[in-house]
Amino acid sequence: NRIFTPPHPPADCGDGCAPACSSACLGRLHEWGDYGNGFTGIRFAQTQTLLRVRNTFMAVIIxxxxxxGSIHSPFKQPVGRRLARGGLAVAYGQKQYHVVAPVVEGVALRGGAVEVTVGGLGHSKQLVVNIGARGFEVLGNCSVGPSLCWMSSPIAAASADTVTLTKLPSSPQAVRFLWYIDAVGVxxxxxxxxxxxxxxxGAPSCKYDGGDLLPLGPFVLPL
Known part of the structure; x- marks a missing residue:
């Protein structure tokens, strides 16, 4: 199921495709077997659409x-609040309500660890991190030989705007986040x-603790 260089990759993505390929597709780092399973491919397509279509936004409800297992979230209040923030900013120009919109700014290999920098935190930079949580995977050589695999790497540490991963395969090449089909369980x-x-x-009080907590969404980036 781990297909890194498919003979017939999706259009404009993957090694061996037409010259119109975009390096942003990161096809050589993506398991197209996962793409066929559904959810991971949808996340990848959503990210590419967000980058290329103007006046759009994404409300992460993963x-x-x-x-x-239904794709329709029963938690309507948090979903509505997250959509409202993006809608107010994009459609009505009230960007002050969308200042906090977490997004990965970059990944880097430093001193044998991977450092992930998160932006879109507003002035307060209130990053809430579950140390030890799964969700990150690092691409590299997990065994003897040239074969590549994605190794799960729990969050080892965090600061105001970064998280650090220390469990790495040899020769790490890329990082992806929440690429599991069941990204956060049930x-x-x-x-x-x-x-x-x-x-x-003016928003009513939210029944759920996560009402004003905005999650960092899925991504895949090279090191």
Whole structure:
């Protein structure tokens, strides 16, 4: 199921495709077998669309699962609040309500560890991190030989705007986050990384603790 150089990759992505390939696709780092499974491919397509289509935004709700496996979150209040923030900023120009919108700014290999920098934290930089949580994977050589694999790397440490991964394969090449089909299991509001946003003015009190916690969304980046 681990296909790194498929003979017929999706258009404009992957090694061996047409000259129109975009390096942002990171096809050579993506397991197209996973792409065929559904959810990981959808996340990848969403990210590419967000980068290329103007006046759009993404409300990350990957942390609101339901035990049945349905893609429709039953936690409507947090979902609505997250959508409202993006809508107010993009459609109405009220960008002050979308200042906090966590996004990965970069990944780097430093001193035998991977450091992930998170942006979109606003002035307060209130990053909420679950140390030891799974969610990150690092691509490298996990065994003797040239074969590549993704190794799970729990969060080892965190600062105001970075998280550090120390469990790495040899010759690490890339990092991906929340690329599992069941990215956070079946328990809501258990994403590994959140940013705390100011409460929306006029919004009713939220029944759930995660109402104003905004999760960092899935990504894949080269080192």
């Amino acid at each position: 942390d609101t699962p339901v035990a049945s 328990h809501p509001f258990q994403a590994p990384i959140y940013a705390r946003a100011p409460t929306l003015p």
